[in-house]
Amino acid sequence: MNGGDFGGLAARPPIGLEELTGAAALQTRMDRKYVVGARRAAGLVRAFDADVRVLEMLGRRSFAYDSVYFDTAGLDSYLLAAHGRRRRYKIRTRTYVDSGTSFLEVKTEGARAATVKERIPYDPADSHRLTGEGLAYVNETLACAIGSVPSGALGPVLQTRYRRITLYLPGSGSRATIDLGVTWRKPDGQAYELDGAVIIETKSGSAASALDRHLWASGVRPSRISKFATGLAALDPALPANRWHRTLSTSLPLRPLDRP
Template identity: 60%
Template sequence: MSLGYQTSLSPRLDALPTITLEDLNTTAALQTRIDRKYLVPVDKFTQIFNSFDADMQVLDTNGLQIFPYDSVYFDTPALDSYHLAAYGRRRRYKIRTRSYLNSGVSFLEVKTEGSRSATVKERIPYNLADRSRITVEGAAYIAETLTGTGRTPPVNLAPVLETVYGRITLYLPASNSRATIDLNVAWSLPGQCPLVMRDQVVVETKSGSAPGQLDKHLWRNGIRPSRISKFATGMATLMPHLPANRWHHTVLHNMPQLPSH
């Protein structure tokens, strides 16, 4: 547990068997999956996690179990991707770079919604130095991917939001599901100071059509899925003039507050 992330989850994590990234990707790639997200106070989640006795493994690379992630989200000048999400349009999409800062590996990702609300994520390797811009090759990949799903490729894409956080990844063999726990999520608009959420964790489960073991354990402890999208909820919080009916409760009651001027 290094990289500056201190967590009350550490004792339990240290006791878990580990899994390598190669084995995780082989056994549970889950590029097409059902995602369920939860916002849980840190103390509450620590109690719930410590009482979770399922067989699970924690991703470990060179002795590290918490990894710094950086995501840069792209949108058009009219924020078409955001508005498609805000109004729940079926043909919405999300474009971002995802960078694993400890290893220097980066990807350009295109996320769409498939049948039965399944998230479909497609990606290509990307130069870490280009993570805040769309290259010619990146634009061609985006156009090809979205055209293949019947969507019209966007133009004039530019970075609109960056998120940085520490992530723990778990694998649950019995349900062939994965779960991630994100700590100290920080959102920032281009050129602005970040807004950091320190008192809650973002838990995301990724499974097939059936809920995973961690979902059921959270439900038994009174935790239900939350409406949160790091992209959309972050945009709605940092740009309060945007329509945010789908995330109003989350923005109002769970997100850190903008400093008053």
């Protein structure tokens, strides 16, 4: 799936990146995620009658993302999430493939489970490793945000790829994303693809967005899913995955991919 005219979004008005960033940066936000069959999701988006603008750059409305997640050998970041600990974090590089730009990002859980994301520009050539400067940024950010730093060396543990459509909802000043063709791959090459489904994520303030309410009214409820943690749990069944067991067993259709 490469996006195309998903759910009739080609007919919706565009919004540029600069305007979107100014209108709905939402670096501190509440995220709700939904795993929905691709055909059903397209129908729900088509039936959504609120104002929607679609991010468009250079004539494109879907964009390739490539993220690499870092953790300790003991998977400290994963285990903090798996056990629902406060002061948990994620560390990743994110590459916007179409533009060739990358960032090093640190995400932490703030007050009332709000996600706080901080990031710096990063060389795409370093997307699979932490440079000295990158590690210093990670440690400084975590020390300020949660009062601690990782207990061991950080290395790449998971890579995710997908195409993303980004929506702006003027009525609430919020955003939503639709991720298509999601894949997860470990450094050893083991990989899964989300089969016939998409991930819809709403990113708003404390109040639910119009899209959330539309999905709820249609019988779609949020799924407990983290591309990082749920992906690792799917690839390694030996990991504790109670928080994502229902998602993995009932609403996350996965298809193994060949090793490269």
